[in-house]
Amino acid sequence: MLQQYPLSEVEKAFLKESGVQKISTLIPYLMVDNFPKLGLITACRFLEWVSENPKGVISLPTGKTPEFFIKWTQYLLENWDSKKGKEIRAKYGMSETKKPVLKDLTFVQIDEFYPISSQQNNSFFHYVNKFYLEGFGLSKENAILINSDEIILAEGKHFKEIFPDLKVDLTLRFRDPKNPLEKLQQQSIYKIDQWCGEYEQKIRDKGGIGFFLGGIGPDGHIAFNTRGSHLFSVTRLTETNFETQAVAAGDLGGIEVSANRLVITIGLETITYNPDAVGIIIAAGEAKAPIVKDSLETPMNNVYPATVLQKLKNGRFYLTKGAAVKLTDSMDSYYANGDWTWEKTERSIMDLCKKLKKYGHRLKIDDLKNDKYTSLIPDLSENTVNQVMESVLKKIKRGTTKEKNEVLLHTGPHHDDISLGILPHVTNQLQENSNEAHFSVLTSGFTAVTNIFVIDTLLHTKRLLDEGQIQMVRYEDFFSVGYKLKTDKDVYHYLTNVASEDPDQRMRGLCHRVVRAIVIIHQVRNRQELRDTINDIISILKNSYDGEKNPSKIQKLKGMIREFEEELVWAHFGVQVKNVHHLRLGFYTGDIFTEQPEKKRDVEPILEMLRKINPTKLSLTLDPEGSGPDTHYKVLQATAEAVRQWAEEKDLSKLRIIGYRNVWFKFEPHEANVIVPVSLGDMSVMEDSFSNCYLSQVNASFPSYSHNGKFSTVAKRIWVSQLDDIQLLLGKNHFYLHETATVRSSHGLIFFKDMNVEEFLAHARDLEKSIEGMI
Structure with missing residues (x-):
């Protein structure tokens, strides 16, 4: 050629x-x-x-x-x-x-x-x-x-x-x-x-x-x-x-x-x-x-x-x-070059199941010998498929093992990334009281909030102010100190009205948080300034064209709306606002080309968070080539550098790194070493929390190209498709006849990669060079 x-x-x-x-x-x-x-x-x-x-x-x-x-x-x-x-x-x-x-x-x-x-x-x-x-x-x-x-x-x-x-x-x-x-x-x-x-x-x-x-x-x-x-x-x-x-x-x-x-x-x-x-x-x-x-x-x-x-x-x-x-x-080169690994055996067997549309237990030795990839498996035998099945069963067992006494730090580049990636796994961890859980979104995420959403929210806020329904602004100390207090109450009020199916009061909860945000951003000193500021924001947005970069203060307001949404999701499981950390890394600017991560501006905040929380498990989106928005790639660069620097300060031999993926890009079964069963109940929790909490995203203004609707639906479909892949190897009866209810109730699966620090840094593809050597 x-x-x-x-x-x-x-x-x-x-x-x-x-x-x-x-x-x-x-x-x-x-x-x-x-x-x-x-x-x-x-x-x-x-x-x-x-x-x-x-x-x-x-x-x-x-x-x-x-x-x-x-x-x-x-x-x-x-x-x-x-x-x-x-x-x-x-x-x-x-x-x-x-x-x-x-x-x-x-x-x-x-x-x-x-x-x-x-x-x-x-x-x-x-x-x-x-x-x-x-x-x-x-x-x-x-x-x-x-x-x-x-x-x-x-x-x-x-x-x-x-x-x-x-x-x-x-x-x-x-x-x-x-x-x-x-x-x-x-x-x-x-x-x-x-x-x-x-x-x-x-x-x-x-x-x-x-x-x-x-x-x-x-x-x-x-x-x-x-x-x-x-x-x-x-x-x-x-x-x-x-x-x-x-x-x-x-x-x-x-x-x-x-x-x-x-x-x-x-x-x-x-x-x-x-x-x-x-x-x-x-x-x-x-x-x-x-x-x-x-x-x-x-x-x-x-x-x-x-x-x-x-x-x-x-x-x-x-x-x-x-x-x-x-x-x-690439496939030919992958199988022909280098040492034959167990991953190659798993991949070739599972791909053969798909190619022949056969369950694993129905594959014959002749099927394996006649395929150009499985025929390369060393010591190929009648037992090879069973060995692969046993390997996958161990991954599922790891995904059902109850974790105790862990300090968990789950991170995501954008709001909703953690939820869409591993929510059922996180809920399992949160059910164990000995675990301490923290959540951190590393960018502000303001680009995902449309102007019309903010305009509608602010118009609603004005109406509630007129009707005296945002009572906190009438307290004497609200504009000096009160606006900082009772943020957990905003969250609880909102979710209580999700439970009572009262959309008006739910919206009131959002408006409370928006008022706090405006006071913080614009240093508002009284109710009249608050009203004037709201009018100014509405005017700016109404006179902006769709897709125009917003002024920095409006960017911050949009970001704080997304942060409130994230707090709502984890409050479903009793997580307090103080355990949801908003880093707002500086490279995320809303420009067509965001800047490369910088050590002082973007790496140090992550490093400081790691020092403070001292997690035993750290989750992150593992997307080294930026398959989704380029933010994923750049957050991974910054996180890898922070972990590398942290490793120079203390022994991280016991730290586990959980690499997950979500709606932009998924793991293949052979790449993951942990498989978590997902029940219909898990899917409902994810769908409901997404719809009730990520209000700015429900209308899917920035959808995945694979589905014209909410990201939660895309995530659910991925989980279901991943179960289909594993069922083709293990057989459906393995699931519905399993001895444990957790596996029997599986109607989807989550794949992720559990790594030590050295494995993670190697997997991140020499990202230190990407940061320091970039033009």
């Missing part, structure tokens, strides 16, 4: 470093260790190409995916002849590369929401201008851009006049308009279609795109060419699918907006029009592994849009190891 395609000097260097011996996919790929390095290889290849094509046509992606590509490109340009710059260039095949000049390149914008003002910071037009045209010093005169404000519509009107609700009904392309406004809308849609055709022609007049870089969506989309897009599609105004809308929800301020917003996108044929183009798709994290496999191993097919890169001799995928993990090449 390698000989069939021309590799650049940069690609040869990275290929050699990766150690990959065989590439059998329909599109070549290069593999690197981690997400930051993915940015490095992409930046090197881009600059290598620009050096050879200083007047070429480029098209680069928006969003969070290209963060390290942008940072490495800027770093290399600024340090081309510095010591480190020369070292990087020498290592990756660029010693003889002439320093590229970017000012004469033609930049083509890949896509844009429609309609959206180009003045909004969350428009791709703004992103392109900030990070590429200005950030890379590209020519604005040469750029071919999508500016919604400048697309001429019927009668020369602005899109806000033609589409006052910002919704574009594409059925008007094919039906008669019902009124004068629809007539204008129909004429405008035709004009947009004409504009898209002219946009396509501008690109073709330049010879087509010479260097294309894009990410890949959960449905396989590149640009906004979603699943099912025509392989010969061109620039067009089009709708998107749910998966794409869910991913875009973060940019636009919620699924309520992204579900109703159309897009203008270049087509698949636009990307491949120039047969000599370099076309690169980048993907990081194991959550992307299934769609990467389908895109690389499937013949050209509109169900997998990225397969269109098969048309290009310079078509490539650049992947992290996690994103490549399901490729046949």
Whole structure:
């Protein structure tokens, strides 16, 4: 495969470093260790190409995916002849590369929401201008851009006049308009279609795109060419699918907006029009592994849009190891290289059960001998499957063992991560009085709270103030000291009214906490200032566009609402507010690219918490390649460094690290060493606590791409699917005929990894280097 395609000097260097011996996919790929390095290889290849094509046509992606590509490109340009710059260039095949000049390149914008003002910071037009045209010093005169404000519509009107609700009904392309406004809308849609055709022609007049870089969506989309897009599609105004809308929800301020917003996108044929183009798709994290496999191993097919890169001799995928993990090449290499481990035996047997759709006890020795992976098991025998079954039974036994006299510190990057990941396991621990439990969410989580939720809450708060139902503000010392007191009472009041099914009083409990938060944040001194401040916040939010970055004080208010929600969940089980710790790490800013964790700002607060609580068990989300939001990856970096520093201060040989995953990415059975049974009652507790406590999340404004609804439903489905996997090995009767009620009542399973400190730090993939060596 390698000989069939021309590799650049940069690609040869990275290929050699990766150690990959065989590439059998329909599109070549290069593999690197981690997400930051993915940015490095992409930046090197881009600059290598620009050096050879200083007047070429480029098209680069928006969003969070290209963060390290942008940072490495800027770093290399600024340090081309510095010591480190020369070292990087020498290592990756660029010693003889002439320093590229970017000012004469033609930049083509890949896509844009429609309609959206180009003045909004969350428009791709703004992103392109900030990070590429200005950030890379590209020519604005040469750029071919999508500016919604400048697309001429019927009668020369602005899109806000033609589409006052910002919704574009594409059925008007094919039906008669019902009124004068629809007539204008129909004429405008035709004009947009004409504009898209002219946009396509501008690109073709330049010879087509010479260097294309894009990410890949959960449905396989590149640009906004979603699943099912025509392989010969061109620039067009089009709708998107749910998966794409869910991913875009973060940019636009919620699924309520992204579900109703159309897009203008270049087509698949636009990307491949120039047969000599370099076309690169980048993907990081194991959550992307299934769609990467389908895109690389499937013949050209509109169900997998990225397969269109098969048309290009310079078509490539650049992947992290996690994103490549399901490729046949990776599987072959995993089983063929290195020592044969017990994990390999477990994985091959359980995968064979799925492949043949056979229960474990029905697998025959011939089944194992005829499979290319199980046939490699050393000392393969009739008893091999039984040994795997025994191993899984031990994992379940560990998950049902009662823990005593433990100091537990459960952590999560976001509010709801702990609940969605391991709530049934936590409730088992909390039932034992000898255990001491603490919970800590490491970021403020304000980005998950919509403006409309805050506006509605504040309007309700004003009404309650008018009606005298927030009595605490009338106490003489409330604005000096009283606002700090009785936070546990807020929680108890709220949950009492959950029990009594009184939604009005439940809302009153939330409003009490919001008043306290406003007094803290704005240093309010009396009731009139409180009312004025509430009005000011409402006014700011009403005059903000969806997805706009909020002022810092509103960010803090949103974060404190999320913190109250977290306290409510754990109060279900008697956990006091003082045992729920809110760290608000500073790297979490709400910017498109959050900063890298810093030792003083982000690591020391975690280290101080560890010293104070002195846990015997520490849980955390184990997502080394950032399969979910990039916050997971960065929190893991900071936590790993804090644990590493703590280990230098004291003996941590008895500390256990519990690595869990949730709705963004799940463990495979062979990766976990503890399996916890989940009953219908456990699922109900999780669903009820989520619905009753995470009020800002119930409407799922920022849903998972796998489900248009609450995250709790996604978590439940994962637990059920994990039971299905284990039942296929052990048989269903193992569960419903089991001697213990805990296992008999299982209708789902939770997987996690129990590690010592050394195992955790090794698993975190040299994150100290990621922190200190980052550009």
